[in-house]
Amino acid sequence: MRSIRFVGLTLVLVGLVASACGGTTPGGGASPAPSQATVTKDLIIGFTASQTGAQNVTSKRQTDGIQLWVDDVTKAGGIKLKDGSVLMPKVKFYDDESKTDRVQALYTKLINDDKVDFLLSPYSSGLVKAAAVVTEQNGRLMVTAGGADDVTMEQGFKGVYQVYAPGSKYLIGAIDLMLKLDPTIKKVAIVNEKDSFSASVVAAANPYAKSKGLDVVVAEGYDTGTTDFNPFINKIQAASPDAIIGGGHFEDGTTFAKQLFEKRVNARFVALLVAPPEPTFKDIGDAAQFIVGPSQWEPAAKYSAETAKAANVPYYGPTPKEFTDRYVAKYSSQPSYQSAGGYAAGLVLQKALEDAGSNDPAKMQAALDKIDLMLFYGRVKFSLDAKTHGKQIAHDMVYVQWQKGSDGKLATQLVWPSDAATAQAQLRK
Amino acid sequence: MSLEALLPSAIDGLMLGFVYGLAALGLTLIFGVMKVINLSHGPIIALGMFAVFILFSGFGVNPYLGVLAAALVGLLLGVAIYFVAVDRVINATELTTLLATFSVNLMIIGVATVIFTTSPRSVDIDLGALRAGNVTILGTHGVAVAVAILVAAALYGFLFRTRPGKSIRAVANNRAAAELMGIDSRRMLALAFGIGTALAMTSGALLATLFSFTILSGGTYELKSFVIVVLGGLGNPTGALVGGLVIGLLEGVLTVFLPVAWVPVVEYVIFVAVLLLRPAGLLGARA
Numbered sequence: 221m222r223s224i225r226f227v228g229l230t231l232v233l234v235g236l237v238a239s240a241c242g243g244t245t246p247g248g249g250a251s252p253a254p255s256q257a258t259v260t261k262d263l264i265i266g267f268t269a270s271q272t273g274a275q276n277v278t279s280k281r282q283t284d285g286i287q288l289w290v291d292d293v294t295k296a297g298g299i300k301l302k303d304g305s306v307l308m309p310k311v312k313f314y315d316d317e318s319k320t321d322r323v324q325a326l327y328t329k330l331i332n333d334d335k336v337d338f339l340l341s342p343y344s345s346g347l348v349k350a351a352a353v354v355t356e357q358n359g360r361l362m363v364t365a366g367g368a369d370d371v372t373m374e375q376g377f378k379g380v381y382q383v384y385a386p387g388s389k390y391l392i393g394a395i396d397l398m399l400k401l402d403p404t405i406k407k408v409a410i411v412n413e414k415d416s417f418s419a420s421v422v423a424a425a426n427p428y429a430k431s432k433g434l435d436v437v438v439a440e441g442y443d444t445g446t447t448d449f450n451p452f453i454n455k456i457q458a459a460s461p462d463a464i465i466g467g468g469h470f471e472d473g474t475t476f477a478k479q480l481f482e483k484r485v486n487a488r489f490v491a492l493l494v495a496p497p498e499p500t501f502k503d504i505g506d507a508a509q510f511i512v513g514p515s516q517w518e519p520a521a522k523y524s525a526e527t528a529k530a531a532n533v534p535y536y537g538p539t540p541k542e543f544t545d546r547y548v549a550k551y552s553s554q555p556s557y558q559s560a561g562g563y564a565a566g567l568v569l570q571k572a573l574e575d576a577g578s579n580d581p582a583k584m585q586a587a588l589d590k591i592d593l594m595l596f597y598g599r600v601k602f603s604l605d606a607k608t609h610g611k612q613i614a615h616d617m618v619y620v621q622w623q624k625g626s627d628g629k630l631a632t633q634l635v636w637p638s639d640a641a642t643a644q645a646q647l648r649k
Numbered sequence: 650m651s652l653e654a655l656l657p658s659a660i661d662g663l664m665l666g667f668v669y670g671l672a673a674l675g676l677t678l679i680f681g682v683m684k685v686i687n688l689s690h691g692p693i694i695a696l697g698m699f700a701v702f703i704l705f706s707g708f709g710v711n712p713y714l715g716v717l718a719a720a721l722v723g724l725l726l727g728v729a730i731y732f733v734a735v736d737r738v739i740n741a742t743e744l745t746t747l748l749a750t751f752s753v754n755l756m757i758i759g760v761a762t763v764i765f766t767t768s769p770r771s772v773d774i775d776l777g778a779l780r781a782g783n784v785t786i787l788g789t790h791g792v793a794v795a796v797a798i799l800v801a802a803a804l805y806g807f808l809f810r811t812r813p814g815k816s817i818r819a820v821a822n823n824r825a826a827a828e829l830m831g832i833d834s835r836r837m838l839a840l841a842f843g844i845g846t847a848l849a850m851t852s853g854a855l856l857a858t859l860f861s862f863t864i865l866s867g868g869t870y871e872l873k874s875f876v877i878v879v880l881g882g883l884g885n886p887t888g889a890l891v892g893g894l895v896i897g898l899l900e901g902v903l904t905v906f907l908p909v910a911w912v913p914v915v916e917y918v919i920f921v922a923v924l925l926l927r928p929a930g931l932l933g934a935r936a
Contacts, residue, residue: 271766272766272767272768273766273767273863274767274768274769276766317766317767440908440909441908441910442909442910443910445863447860447861447862447866448665448860450658451658451661451900451901451904451909451912452909454654454658454661454783454904454905455654455904455905457653457654457657457783458652458653458654458783458905471769471861475860475861482778482785482787483785484780484785
C-alpha cells in the first residue's frame with residue numbers, strides 16, 4: 221500500500237522536526253559600558269546562561285551568583301592592579317537554551333565578535349564541555365562555574381579551570397554517610413541520568429559501593445528529559461533495596477523523588493544529585509523529606525580565616541555569612557551551591573587578576589595555576605598535571621538532607637561531614 | 650529481574666496505553682477520512698499540554714476543565730489548519746499534504762518556542778492513589794484512563810449515531826458519491842480535521858496531568874502514534890485504540906526484562922516488522 225510506505229518518510233521528517241525545533245530566543249545580557257577613566261578599564265566577562273530549557277532553575281542561581289560578585293566588586297571600586305589601574309567587571313551573556321549547539325555558537329561569538337576578556341562557564345557538565353572545547357580551540361581562559369564532570373577535565377586542557385569538586389566525589393560521601401547511619405544496609409539501587417556528569421558520578425560510586433560490601437541490586441540509566449520514572453520504580457520496588465542513589469539534574473531529580481514518594485518506595489536512604497540542595501526542591505512537599513543531596517557548598521558552611529590558617533592557605537573574599545546575607549538581600553532567596561559556584565568563579569578570576577597584575581592571558585594563566593585559596597565556598601586549587609590540568613583537587617563536598625523541624629516545616633540540614641553537621645542525618649522509617 | 654515488577658509494570662503500561670490510543674485516534678481519523686498524514690500532530694499534542702498548564706497556573710482552572718477547553722480549542726484550531734494549509738492541496742499527492750502539515754508543525758514549534766521557551770512545566774495535582782500490594786494506581790492516571798475511554802466512546806457515538814458523523818464516514822468511504830448525495834465534503838473534511846486535532850489536544854492535556862513537559866514533548870508521542878496506527882491499521886480507529894493498548898502494555902512488560910532504554914528499539918523493530926509483514930496492520934487498514 222503506497223500510502224503506508226509514506227509512513228517511513230513521515231518518520232524521517234518527524235525526526236527532522238525533533239532536531240530542528242529549538243528556535244532561537246534572543247539572549248539577554250548587559251552591554252559593556254563605555255570606558256570611564258584613563259586608569260579605569262572595563263573587564264568584559266562572557267558566558268552563557270540557561271535562561272530557558274531544562275537547566276534554567278539551577279543556571280539562574282549560578283548567574284545570580286556571578287551578578288552578585290560583579291555588584292560587590294563594582295561597589296568596592298573595581299579590581300585594583302599593582303600598576304594602579306582598575307578593572308571594572310562587566311558581564312556579557314546570552315541564553316543558551318540549555319543546548320550544547322547554542323553554547324558552541326555563542327562562545328564562538330563571545331570570543332570572536334564580542335571580544336570578551338575572560339570567560340566563565342555555562343551551568344551543567346554537558347554545556348561546560350561544549351564551552352571548554354571552544355575556549356581551548358581559541359586559546360582563551362575560562363573558569364568553569366558549574367561543571368563537575370571528570371572527563372571534561374581529563375582532556376589535557378590548558379586554559380580551563382574547574383571550581384566544582386569533580387563528579388567522582390559526589391556520591392562517595394553519601395555512601396559513607398549511609399553506612400555510618402546504618403551499617404546493616406546491604407542492598408542499593410543506582411538509577412542515574414545518562415549524561416556525562418551523572419555517568420562520571422556513578423562510575424566512581426558503583427565500585428565504591430561494592431568495595432564497601434554493598435550489593436547493587438539495580439543499576440540502570442535513564443535518558444535526559446525522562447519524565448516517567450515508573451518503569452524504574454517498579455524495578456526498584458521488586459528488588460527491595462535499602463537505599464537508592466542516583467539522579468542527574470534538577471528537573472529529573474525532582475520528578476524522580478516525587479514519583480518515588482507517590483509509589484511509596486520504602487528505601488530507608490535516598491541520595492540524589494543536584495536537585496536536593498536547590499531551595500525550590502521543597503516545592504514537592506513531603507516527597508522531599510529525608511532526601512539527601514551532595515552539595516558543593518551550603519550557607520551553614522564554616523569556612524573562615526581560621527580554617528584557612530589550619531590548612532596553611534590564605535583566606536580570600538567574603539565570609540559565608542556575608543555572601544549569604546548579600547545574596548538574600550539582593551534576591552530575597554537563599555543561595556544554592558550553584559549561586560556560590562558562580563560567585564566563587566568570579567572570586568578566582570579576581571584573585572588571579574590581582575596576582576597577575578594585568579589581564580595578559582599568559583600572566584593570568586600562570587596566576588591561575590598558582591591559586592590555592594580558602595574562600596567562603598571552601599578550598600580551591602587546580603591540578604597542574606598535564607592530563608588533568610585545571611581540574612579541581614582541593615574542594616570538598618558537603619551533604620544536605622531535607623528534614624522536618626519541630627514546627628513541621630521542611631528545611632535542609634547539613635548532615636555530612638559530621639564535624640560540620642548542623643543536624644544528625646535521618647533514615648526514612 | 651524479579652517477576653514482582655511484572656504486574657505493576659503491566660498495569661502502568663496499560664493505563665498509559667489508553668492515552669496513547671487517544672492520541673493515535675486523532676492521527677488515524679484524519680488519515681482515514683482524507684488520506685492526510687498530519688505531521689503537526691506532535692506540536693498539537695504539546696499545545697494541549699500548554700492549554701491545561703496556562704489555564705491551571707494562570708487562571709486557577711481545574712485541569713480537567715482545562716482538558717475540555719483544550720478539546721474545544723483543538724476543534725477550532727484543526728478547522729483553521731484545514732482551511733489554511735490542507736484544503737487547497739487536499740487533492741494533491743500525499744507528499745504535498747505531508748509537507749503542508751510539516752510546515753504547520755514548524756510554524757507551531759517556532760512560535761510556541763518563542764512564547765513558552767523550552768523550559769519544563771508541570772501541572773501539579775494530587776488525586777491520591779489506590780494501593781494493593783506492590784501495585785499503586787495514582788488518581789491522575791485513573792482519571793486519564795476514564796477520560797480517554799469516555800472520549801473514544803463519544804467519538805464512536807458521534808461517527809455512528811449522528812448525521813454529521815455519518816456524513817464524515819460517507820466522505821471517507823467515497824467522497825464523490827457523498828457529494829452526489831448532497832453532502833458538503835469540504836465541510837466534513839474540515840470537521841474531521843478539527844476532531845482529529847481535538848483528540849490530539851485532549852491526549853496532550855491528559856498527559857500534562859501525568860508528567861512534566863516542554864513545548865517539544867509532543868514529538869515523542871507523535872512518533873508513538875505512528876507506531877500505533879501502523880500496528881493497528883492506518884485509518885482504522887478501533888485499530889488505533891487497540892494498538893495504543895498493545896504498545897502501552899508492551900512498554901510496561903518489556904521494562905521488567907530489558908533496560909528501559911531498549912524499549913523504543915523494540916517498538917521500532919515492531920513498526921518495521923508490521924510494515925514489512927502485515928502492512929495493513931493487526932486489524933486491517935481502513936475499509
